[in-house]
Amino acid sequence: MVPRTRAWPVIAAGGAAMSIVLSGCAGWGGGASSGGGTDSISVLMVNNPQMVDLQQLAPQFTKQTGIKVHFTVLPEDDLRDKASQEFSSQAGQYDVASLSNFEIPIYAKSKWVAPLSDFVANDPGFDQDDILKPMTQALTVDGKLYGEPFYGESSFLMYRKDVLAAKGITMPAHPTWPQVADIAAKVDGAQPGMAGICLRGQPGWGQVFAPLTTVVNTFGGTWFTKDWQAEVDGPGFTKATNFYVNLVRAHGEKGAAQSGFTECLNDLTQGSVAMWYDATSAAGSLESSDSPVKGKIGYAPAPVVLTKSSGWLYTWAWAIEQASPRKEAAWKFISWASSREYEELVGKQLGWSRVPAGKRASTYVNPDYLKASSAFAKPTLEAISSADPLNPGVQPRPAPGIQFVGIPEFTNLGTEVSQDVSSAIAGKMSVAQALKRGQQRADDVAADYRKRAGE
Secondary structure: OOOOOOOOOOOOOOOOOOOOOOOOOOOOOOOOOOOOOOOEEEEEEEOOHHHHHHHHHHHHHHHHHOOEEEEEEEOHHHHHHHHHHHHHHOOOOOOEEEEEOOHHHHHHHOOOEOOOHHHHHOOHHHOHHHEOHHHHHHOEEOOEEOOEEEEEEOEEEEEEHHHHHHOOOOOOOOOEHHHHHHHHHHHOOOOOOOEOEEOOOOOOOOOOHHHHHHHHHHOOOOOEOOOOOEOOOOHHHHHHHHHHHHHHHHHEOOOHHHOOHHHHHHHHHOOOEOEEEEEHHHHHHHOOOOOOOOOOEEEEEOOEOOOOOOOOOEEEEEEEEOOOOOHHHHHHHHHHHOOHHHHHHHHHHHOHHHOOOOOEHHHHHOHHHHHHOOOOHHHHHHHHHHOOOOOOOOOOOOOOOOOOOOOOOHHHHHHHHHHHHHHHHOOOOOHHHHHHHHHHHHHHHHHHHHHHHHO
């Protein structure tokens, strides 16, 4: 997850947006419109590496089905702006979009995306039962499925096995946060310039609050109670945030208040930190053939305190716009792009380390994939399988989500509070001050939901 700071919904897409058009085979053309025929579809897609691979392989889908695909590919923030504009207006410009498990349930409740349950029922070859249960659950609203995952992730603790071993430290099979803090103190400075741990401090609801909200959950805190009472300055939230801020200030990376996923990945790769708690998707880079730490990293479950697990759940998934007149063709594309066969295609043509994993159980019994990902495949599967977006903490929640609260207002709320937490990490304000301000913002959101419930 990376920062998402746009208001919701937005009026217009960002000016930096650009359309990337395929020219790999005849008939793949420019613009978002697919011309209205059933032999072509338009796909709005984020510009992540896995999607770039999809563009490269998509001509084979056209060869199999006769359906041409027109891609509009945008950076993540621009994609979210464009998708919000498009789906809220139901303009019908796009048939399929890559959306996350944050947007899809919200869009489903607004009837902006089409249910997929009937398509799945009529396409047994897709094998919905093979999709990991937490992914299906996160994309289901009121018993109907609205998205299919392209790839998914959870979170876990990554650590330098050699550094811990040199200190005589054994990582517990299921570490607690106090144990991790103790280890961080012992390995801080183990090598010249090496910090004990890297934790995101960069502002953004998808930056610092991706890991921090999982810490809040397992410390017994929550953003909101089930009946929409704000708890940002509550005991659990306060204890977790103090712990997180104190840990990263005492034994964390340099420039922690500006560090996000990319910075922490670089720090662990270059030997600047001994541990890192973050997305399971990072493991592919750490274990790539050109990584200086390949083979040196151990992977442990997300640390806990009061809960049995605490890893987050995230997926880039496919959804069909309700206004699309080409839903059958759109489903054929989704069925292909999220299939076992597509993973085989990626593995054989581009390499097994580039498979968009984290969504199917069958991926984790595929010997070719396991050979390429032996260091992290099992911990990743266990992390995803143990994630429960409906019950991530010790108390009932009013909305789904582990590292986020599944309501439109969280994009602004989470980002605003994150700015103060980052200031606390930088030593510019206290945690108590940050959470007091956050409580006021959260209560404004909660009051609106309480009012709706009373109407």
